Each structure stands twice: as C-alpha cells, then as structure tokens.
Amino acid sequence: MALLVEAGIKVLVAFVLLLSTTVVLVWMERKVVAGMQTRIGPDRAGPWGMLQTVADGIKLMMKESLTPRRVQFGLYIAAPVMALVPALLIFLVIPIGAPFQFGDRTIILAVTDLNIGLLYVLAISSIAVYSVVLAGWASGSKYPLLGAVRASAQMISYEAAMGLSLVPVLMFAGSASLTGIVAAQGGDLFGFLGTWNIVLFPSFVIFFISGIAETNRPPFDLVEAESEIVGGYHTEYSGFRFALFFLAEFINMFNMSALTVTLFFGGWMGPTFGLPENIHWVIYILWFFVKTFTFVFIFIWLRAALPRLRYDQLMSFGWKRLIPAALMWLTVFTVALGYRTFGLPWS
Amino acid sequence: MDIRVIIFIVFALAAVAGAISMVLARNPVHSAFGLLLTMFSIAVFYVMNGAHFVAAIQIMIYAGAVMTLFLFVIMFVGVDTSDEAEEHIPFQRPMAMILGAGLLILIVASGIQAWVNSRALTGRGSLGTIENVSDELFGTWLLPFEATMFLLAIAAVGTIALAQFAFTLRSTDGSDDE
Structure with a gap:
C-alpha cells in the first residue's frame, strides 16, 4: 500500500512539475529570443510578462477547435495525445535529486528506477515520431503530409546516431539504469570539481546534436518549417489540440536537457558548499535544475542564432558526418576501455 | 482478481x-x-x-x-x-492458409511443451535483464550470434549492391522513367 501511495505522489509531482516547467520554458524562450533580437518580448501580463504563457494557455483552451472536412477523425484526435504521452513518459526515469530516507524507506527522486532505463528512454523517444506521422497523414492535406514524411526520415536518421553515441555511456557506467549512471559519475577533480562523464565529451556532442534533431527544434525544425510548408504536421490543428503539440515540444526540450545532464554532467551532483547535511537534498535538486536550464538556454540560443538547414543538408549531415563520427568514436572508446580493463591483448 | x-x-x-x-x-x-x-x-x-x-x-x-x-x-x-484488392498470385489464398495452419501448429506444440509438460526453458534467474541476456549471448551463444551478424552484414551489403547495380543498368539504358 505504501508503495502505491509513493508511486501516486511521485507521478503527481512529476506531472505538475513538467507542466509548470513548461510555463517557465515558454516564457523563457520568448524572452531570450527577444533579447537576442533586440526586442522586448512579452512584458504586459504579470511581472516581466511571466504570466504571458498562462494567458496564452487560457486563450488556446477557449478557442474553437476547427476540424477540417477531410480529416480521418479518430487518428486526427489521437495524434496530439500521442505527442504528449511519450514526452511525459520519458521524464519518469530521470532522477532529479539524491535518494533520501523517509522513515525506514529510501526514496529515490525519480518516479521509477528501471534496470533498463536508458533503453526505455530510447524506446519511448522512438515512438514519439508516430504523433507527427499520424497528425500529418490524418489531416488529409498536403503540407502536413510533407511535414510527416520529413519527420519520419529525420527521426529515423538521427535516432541511429543517438543510439550509437549512448553505447560508450553504458559501457563506462556499467549500468543501464539512469540512477546507476549518475552514481557512476561520482568522482571529483581537485576535491571540488566533478569529473562527471567529461571523458565522454564526443558522445555528448553527438548526443546533443541528435537530441536537437529528435525534438525537431531549430536548426532541425524542417518538420514545421513555416517558410516552406506552413506549419508542417500541425497546420490543420487549432485550439487545445494545437496546445497539446506545443506542450509536447517544450516538455521534450526539457527532457532532452535533463537527459544530457543526467548522462554526461553528473545529474543532480554538485558542490554543497559545506552547508548542513539535512538540506543537501534541496541543493542537489537545485543543481539539477540549474544544469538542465543551462542546456535549455542552449536550445533557445541555437534557435535564435542558426538558420534552418536544407533537407539534403540535414540528411547528408546525419548519415555522412554524424553516424560515421559516432562509429569512429565508439571504436576508439571500446579499444581504450578494453585496454584499461584487460591490458594488452598479448599480455 | x-x-x-x-x-x-x-x-x-x-x-x-x-x-x-x-x-x-x-x-x-x-x-x-x-x-x-x-x-x-x-x-x-x-x-x-x-x-x-x-x-x-x-x-x-x-x-x-x-x-x-x-x-x-x-x-x-x-x-x-x-486500394485495388486484386490478387496477382493465383495460389495466394491456399498458400496463406497452409502457412497459417503450420504456424498455428508450431505455436500450439511449443505451448504444450512449455506449459502443459512444464519443461523449463534454459537460462537462470530473471531471464530478461541485460546482464543475463549478455551472459547468454556473449557466452553460450557467441558463435550463432556472430554468424547472425555476418548474415545481416551480407544482407545489407547485398541490398546496396543490388540497388547500385539496378541504378547503373537503368542510367546506361538512357530511359530514366519506366
């Protein structure tokens, strides 16, 4: 029974956390991009325009949800839901803080700690493409379909690079559970600087690039390129149905940043500045969010700084640069790790 | 329940x-x-x-x-x-029925083996965790695993070779559209 209560509370907290983070993320994106383009950005609703997202959310909910005549209704309605569900599911395995004792129970600050956590993340993110394909196809209109075809090609290509870049992480940590991967990054440099997974820097570069492509963020947002195919897969969606796609995109961005932090930058670990033992867990949670929001900022920065890739550039970059680079790094890393573990083959 | x-x-x-x-x-x-x-x-x-x-x-x-x-x-x-529901292979339906029946027999037979006669499958402990799978795959079944790898590599290379071959054939033809 205690298990069920714990699980229920965790799911609820994760859900509320993700939704409220999204509110901050949308505001942050608009403010940061505005700053980089020397505009002011939203500043009317609430202090510094912070309530703008809430206002937008209410507006989207009140709007009429138009249904074009040529849609396949069942699949058309299923698509936004299928966009949001994988986005919420990925967050379940990400630990946001150190485990702590509550009574006689040890509580980990992730909804669940799966033995196959990393594979679970890959599996769930590989089904995220269905919402885009489904939305594009069920809309019964040409621009969404073009967006859907682009999405499926893009996501398959970059998923391969992402999978390859994660193999060194698995081998280095010796565990596929995200809690285990964080725990394996515990060492430090000069006593205060975390070593994290800095040796895996090439993996991080490949992972982050393919992560941007997987979440369809600029400069890889060909799926919804306004200048070419109107809105891509969500052209025919309006009102609350559109809001679900929007929400999913921002949650995915947050998830990808959180994963980057968890896999390569020590997760929730960080210096505690000699503060008392019993508030350490708060500091760890703060560290997690500081790190994650750094990567969210990079996501937004890229959007403001880089122009969109052409489709052929996207494909040749994925297949001719990223995947060979991932394979080469994997080979180098495996040889190095083999040498470190077993010594020379003839010795 | x-x-x-x-x-x-x-x-x-x-x-x-x-x-x-x-x-x-x-x-x-x-x-x-x-x-x-x-x-x-x-x-x-x-x-x-x-x-x-x-x-x-x-x-x-x-x-x-x-x-x-x-x-x-x-x-x-x-x-x-x-959308056309035309069947191009004349013996498609009987063939499908025979194959389907064969598959059903196989499934039922293996089901009887596994549950009714309750013969335990090989492997120990929790079978599906990464550690056990890798022990089995890279220990007991290493040779079949490597053989499968070669088979897949051959298939991939063959696909590329066939595609390239068809491509050069068509381009020397001079007719690029069918």
Missing part, C-alpha cells in the same frame, strides 16, 4: 484486435497502426514475464524503427494507389 490477470486480459484483447484490424483494414495506414497496437501489447507481455530488456528492444526495433519505415514507404507510394 489479480491485477496481473486483468492487465493480461486487456492487452491480450488489444493484441488480437490489433492483429484482426491489421488484416481486415482497407487502408494500409490503418493496418500499420493495427500492427503497432499488437506489437505494444506483446511488449507488455514481455514486461509481465520479467523480460524487460526484450520489451524495450521490441518497442525500439519493431514499433520504433520497422513500423516507421513501413509508414514511410506507405506514404511515399501513396495510400490511394494500393
């Missing part, structure tokens, strides 16, 4: 419904999503039997990669062109 039984019944029904809708749907995209439902339900069965690794791989490879490719091809070829 035990919650595991309820979950099993729900997903077993979903698997069967997905399979039936895959065969019966007129629209290839609907068929693809029927198959997707079946694959998901089977992944749930793997999880229920403690084979988490196999479940993750099932979703990643079959639901994530293979089905996406199917959908990609369906969308490229165009949904409307494949």
